Amino acid sequence: MDNLHRKIIIEFLSKYAPISKELEEIILEHSGIKTLSKGEVILQEGQVSKECFFILKGCVKKFHLIDGQEKITAFYTEGQVVTPNSYTDGKPSKYFLKTMEETIALFGNPDSEKEAMSLYPELASFIGLVTEKLIVDITDEFDTWVNHTPEERYILLNQERPDLIQRVPQYQIASYIGIKPESLSRIRKRLTN
Amino acid sequence: MDNLHRKIIIEFLSKYAPISKELEEIILEHSGIKTLSKGEVILQEGQVSKECFFILKGCVKKFHLIDGQEKITAFYTEGQVVTPNSYTDGKPSKYFLKTMEETIALFGNPDSEKEAMSLYPELASFIGLVTEKLIVDITDEFDTWVNHTPEERYILLNQERPDLIQRVPQYQIASYIGIKPESLSRIRKRLTN
DNA sequence: TGATTTTCTTAACCAAGGTCAATGAAAAAG
DNA sequence: CTTTTTCATTGACCTTGGTTAAGAAAATCA
Structure with a gap:
C-alpha cells in the first residue's frame, strides 16, 4: 500500500473519530486491496453481494436497468465507502455496480469484519459511527435531490463535485441528475447565456 | 403502556433479530412515552435535536421551508423510528418535524441510550442492526423516488401506504411526491379515465 | 493517419408539470 | 345553521423536459 x-x-477514518495507529493497522490488515479495470462489473442485478469496499482511486457508478436503459443513482469516487444494500440485507441486488475507470479499492467481507470486531471491540463502535454518518449523508442527499430541479442539480454538482463533470461522460451525468442527454445540452446552453 | x-x-424490534423479554424491558425502561397534540412542532429548522423517537400512534411530517413553502420529504407513521440528522451529527437541523395528528411516541435521548448500552452490551449490536436496516430502507426509497415520475410515485404511494392518502390532505401528498396540488388533481383525473 | 465508434449538440414537435385565476366543495368556526 | 376558511378542481397559458432524427465533434482503434 x-x-x-x-x-x-486515514483522512477518511479521522472524519469519524480520533483513530489510533493500532486501529488503523487492524483495519488495513483485514481488508484486501484490489485493482479493477475500466468497465468491470462489481455487482450484478439479482446477485447477492459478499463484499463492501472503500475507493482509493477511481470511480464506480451505481445504476438500475429500466427498460434496457441505465438509470444512474450514484457515482462513488476516492474516499467513499460502498456498502451494497444486498451486502447488508442478504437479498438480491436491485442494481449494478460498475467501474468507470481503472479503480483501486479496499475490500471487506462479513467474515473478516466479524473476526476483527470480536478481536477488537473498539472497532465495532467505530463502524457504528461510520454507519450513522452514512445515514446522515444519504438523507441529506435525498433531501437535496427532491428539493431541486434538474437544472439546479446540475449547478450543485458543478459546485460540489466538479471532478465528476470532468471524468464522467455528459450523457451519464444527465442520467444521474434525472434527465436525458439532449436536455442537459439545452440546460448547459441556457446556463452559458 | x-x-x-x-x-x-415488539413487532418492530422482532424485524431485526429475535428479541428477549429482558432486552425488551431494557428498551422500554430507557425510553419515555409522550403524547403530542395535533400540529405540534417536534423539531425546528436551526435547532439541535436531543431526541429520537418511535411512533406508537399518529403521524409526523418532515419538511423543509423553501421560499416560505413547505416541501415535505417524509411522513412517519406507526412503527417507524425517527432519528433526526441533527440528533446524530449535533448540527442545526435543516428541516422541521411536526405532528399531523395527535401522536403517541417513545422518546430516547443520547444519555439514556449510552447508559443502557454500557449496562447491556447486547443492546449496542441490536441498535447496529436497526441502523443498518435504516440505510437499506432509505437508499431503497431514494432509488424508488428517482426512478419514477410523480404520477408513478402517486400510484406507488396508493399501493404501499394507502392509509396516508386517507389521513393526509391532498395538497400535502402533492408536496411529498414533488408536485403542486393542481398537478395532483390533474393526475387523479387522468387516472380515473 | 484515416476510419469507426462514441459522445454531444441542435431543431421541431409533444407531453407533463407550473402558474395564475376562478369556482366549487368541504371542514371548521362561530 | 350560517359563515368563514381551507382545500380541491378546472381552464388557459407558459416552461421544462422527452422524443425523434440529423449532423458535428471527440475519442478510439487499426
Whole structure:
C-alpha cells in the first residue's frame, strides 16, 4: 500500500473519530486491496453481494436497468465507502455496480469484519459511527435531490463535485441528475447565456 | 403502556433479530412515552435535536421551508423510528418535524441510550442492526423516488401506504411526491379515465 | 493517419408539470 | 345553521423536459 492510499484511508477514518495507529493497522490488515479495470462489473442485478469496499482511486457508478436503459443513482469516487444494500440485507441486488475507470479499492467481507470486531471491540463502535454518518449523508442527499430541479442539480454538482463533470461522460451525468442527454445540452446552453 | 403499543414495539424490534423479554424491558425502561397534540412542532429548522423517537400512534411530517413553502420529504407513521440528522451529527437541523395528528411516541435521548448500552452490551449490536436496516430502507426509497415520475410515485404511494392518502390532505401528498396540488388533481383525473 | 465508434449538440414537435385565476366543495368556526 | 376558511378542481397559458432524427465533434482503434 503506497503513501497516497494510506493518506486517503486515514483522512477518511479521522472524519469519524480520533483513530489510533493500532486501529488503523487492524483495519488495513483485514481488508484486501484490489485493482479493477475500466468497465468491470462489481455487482450484478439479482446477485447477492459478499463484499463492501472503500475507493482509493477511481470511480464506480451505481445504476438500475429500466427498460434496457441505465438509470444512474450514484457515482462513488476516492474516499467513499460502498456498502451494497444486498451486502447488508442478504437479498438480491436491485442494481449494478460498475467501474468507470481503472479503480483501486479496499475490500471487506462479513467474515473478516466479524473476526476483527470480536478481536477488537473498539472497532465495532467505530463502524457504528461510520454507519450513522452514512445515514446522515444519504438523507441529506435525498433531501437535496427532491428539493431541486434538474437544472439546479446540475449547478450543485458543478459546485460540489466538479471532478465528476470532468471524468464522467455528459450523457451519464444527465442520467444521474434525472434527465436525458439532449436536455442537459439545452440546460448547459441556457446556463452559458 | 397499553397492549396495543407494546405489540407495535415488539413487532418492530422482532424485524431485526429475535428479541428477549429482558432486552425488551431494557428498551422500554430507557425510553419515555409522550403524547403530542395535533400540529405540534417536534423539531425546528436551526435547532439541535436531543431526541429520537418511535411512533406508537399518529403521524409526523418532515419538511423543509423553501421560499416560505413547505416541501415535505417524509411522513412517519406507526412503527417507524425517527432519528433526526441533527440528533446524530449535533448540527442545526435543516428541516422541521411536526405532528399531523395527535401522536403517541417513545422518546430516547443520547444519555439514556449510552447508559443502557454500557449496562447491556447486547443492546449496542441490536441498535447496529436497526441502523443498518435504516440505510437499506432509505437508499431503497431514494432509488424508488428517482426512478419514477410523480404520477408513478402517486400510484406507488396508493399501493404501499394507502392509509396516508386517507389521513393526509391532498395538497400535502402533492408536496411529498414533488408536485403542486393542481398537478395532483390533474393526475387523479387522468387516472380515473 | 484515416476510419469507426462514441459522445454531444441542435431543431421541431409533444407531453407533463407550473402558474395564475376562478369556482366549487368541504371542514371548521362561530 | 350560517359563515368563514381551507382545500380541491378546472381552464388557459407558459416552461421544462422527452422524443425523434440529423449532423458535428471527440475519442478510439487499426
